[in-house]
Amino acid sequence: MSKNYLFELAKRRKSIRKFSPNPIDLEDVLEALEVACRAPSGANQQPWRFLIITEQAIKNRLRKACEIGEREFYEKINGDFKKWLTAKGLSWEKPFIEEAPILVIVFMDVKSQYARESVWASIGFFLLALEEQGLNTVPYTPSNTSYPLKEVGAPKGFQLEAIFPIGLSAEEKPREPRTRLEEVAYLNIWGKSV
Amino acid sequence: MSKNYLFELAKRRKSIRKFSPNPIDLEDVLEALEVACRAPSGANQQPWRFLIITEQAIKNRLRKACEIGEREFYEKINGDFKKWLTAKGLSWEKPFIEEAPILVIVFMDVKSQYARESVWASIGFFLLALEEQGLNTVPYTPSNTSYPLKEVGAPKGFQLEAIFPIGLSAEEKPREPRTRLEEVAYLNIWGKSV
Numbered sequence: 001m002s003k004n005y006l007f008e009l010a011k012r013r014k015s016i017r018k019f020s021p022n023p024i025d026l027e028d029v030l031e032a033l034e035v036a037c038r039a040p041s042g043a044n045q046q047p048w049r050f051l052i053i054t055e056q057a058i059k060n061r062l063r064k065a066c067e068i069g070e071r072e073f074y075e076k077i078n079g080d081f082k083k084w085l086t087a088k089g090l091s092w093e094k095p096f097i098e099e100a101p102i103l104v105i106v107f108m109d110v111k112s113q114y115a116r117e118s119v120w121a122s123i124g125f126f127l128l129a130l131e132e133q134g135l136n137t138v139p140y141t142p143s144n145t146s147y148p149l150k151e152v153g154a155p156k157g158f159q160l161e162a163i164f165p166i167g168l169s170a171e172e173k174p175r176e177p178r179t180r181l182e183e184v185a186y187l188n189i190w191g192k193s194v
Numbered sequence: 195m196s197k198n199y200l201f202e203l204a205k206r207r208k209s210i211r212k213f214s215p216n217p218i219d220l221e222d223v224l225e226a227l228e229v230a231c232r233a234p235s236g237a238n239q240q241p242w243r244f245l246i247i248t249e250q251a252i253k254n255r256l257r258k259a260c261e262i263g264e265r266e267f268y269e270k271i272n273g274d275f276k277k278w279l280t281a282k283g284l285s286w287e288k289p290f291i292e293e294a295p296i297l298v299i300v301f302m303d304v305k306s307q308y309a310r311e312s313v314w315a316s317i318g319f320f321l322l323a324l325e326e327q328g329l330n331t332v333p334y335t336p337s338n339t340s341y342p343l344k345e346v347g348a349p350k351g352f353q354l355e356a357i358f359p360i361g362l363s364a365e366e367k368p369r370e371p372r373t374r375l376e377e378v379a380y381l382n383i384w385g386k387s388v
Contacts, residue, residue: 004225005199006323010232030388031198033379037372038204039318040333043278044370050379058382081307084237113275114335117314117355121333124233124318129200139234139315141308153384161311176238178231185227185244188252190347194224 009131014175016136019100019167026054028133029102029166035129039122042114048122051152053103058151062105062163063097065151069144070094094140100165105148107158119161126164136169203325208369210330213294213361220248222327223296223360229323233316236308242316245346247297252345256299256357257291259345263338264288288334294359299342301352313355320358330363 033050041047053059070092077085085091097103104126108119123139130137142148145160154160187194227244235241247253264286271279279285291297298320302313317333324331336342339354348354381388 003327006229006326007225010229010319013232015234030375030379031201034375035200035204037375037378038207040209040321040370042335043275046373046378048378051384052379052381052388055382081237116310117335120311120314121318121321124315125200125204125322127234127315128319128322132200133197141236141311155384179240181224181228181231184231184240184242185224185246187246188249190245190349194246
């Protein structure tokens with residue numbers, strides 16, 4: 001096995017927000033979740049829960065719920081961040097929540113140690129594993145999670161961390177550029193290039 | 195390429211705290227960082243910085259600094275968590291900070307959007323990539339980051355998120371068990387097994 005398979009996967013991956021209506025195989029999503037749930041976690045408490053949504057009616061309700069928070073958010077923002085969002089074609093509308101064949105909603109057990117850190121390390125595993133399965137997604141973090149949270153019946157103590165619309169891409173878009181490693185990795189002294 | 199290479203990597207990986215004194219190749223660590231820095235991030239702000247430590251004198255100082263916070267922490271804890279730590283053979287002593295041939299300290303630019311989420315997704319990428327390189331590590335989150343932070347000269351606005359001692363394992367230990375996916379992943383309704 002090559003020693004840079006992951007590098008190829010990571011380079012190839014990009015966030016996708018427009019999905020083909022073609023169905024995808026639930027088994028492939030489960031394979032990626034099998035990878036995700038093997039991430040390390042604080043005191044091995046495995047604070048992640050994954051709610052897989054395949055029913056269209058639930059997706060429709062979730063989209064509506066998320067968009068309430070997005071409208072509120074987009075009314076408040078301004079400056080460089082608003083410009084960046086507009087340039088990317090982003091708005092309060094989140095059609096991908098309805099259009100993706102499968103959603104995975106990731107929750108965090110808030111009482112666990114290093115809960116957020118652990119859940120997002122697991123999300124890192126999940127993103128690479130979806131790419132390996134040939135599936136596209138975007139980590140969507142609702143601006144106000146309380147609205148979608150009401151729709152899903154999660155017990156108290158679980159926070160909604162992100163929604164992953166999963167499917168096959170229906171958009172052509174460039175990959176987001178990355179800062180070269182030399183500029184974000186230093187050797188022994190902060191700022192000293194490797 | 196097989197569709198479950200990542201599953202094999204994720205299953206194989208375990209946290210290692212005892213390292214062989216054998217040197218490792220800095221290039222292999224850089225390869226893993228090349229994977230890490232391709233994680234997605236909030237508004238593509240790439241809020242991660244990686245400080246690679248190869249100098250023994252710095253490792254020695256970092257160990258001392260981290261252990262100040264660990265002593266304070268271990269004096270305060272009790273109950274189930276203390277029992278769990280003791281059963282795992284964990285204490286305030288962190289020899290791996292001195293013993294690992296290479297450390298990678300991960301920082302977060304606190305002013306970025308979804309900074310912690312992004313950094314830990316990147317750490318998820320990093321952990322799998324280290325495993326692919328045949329390197330062992332443990333995500334070590336100092337109980338009080340202010341002590342080691344003083345040693346590294348990071349500018350204001352950067353928080354120390356974790357230290358990764360990296361090397362070859364010098365311990366035999368079982369893998370931490372994982373809850374079966376059926377118990378943490380639900381289909382359409384919270385609690386309903388896939």
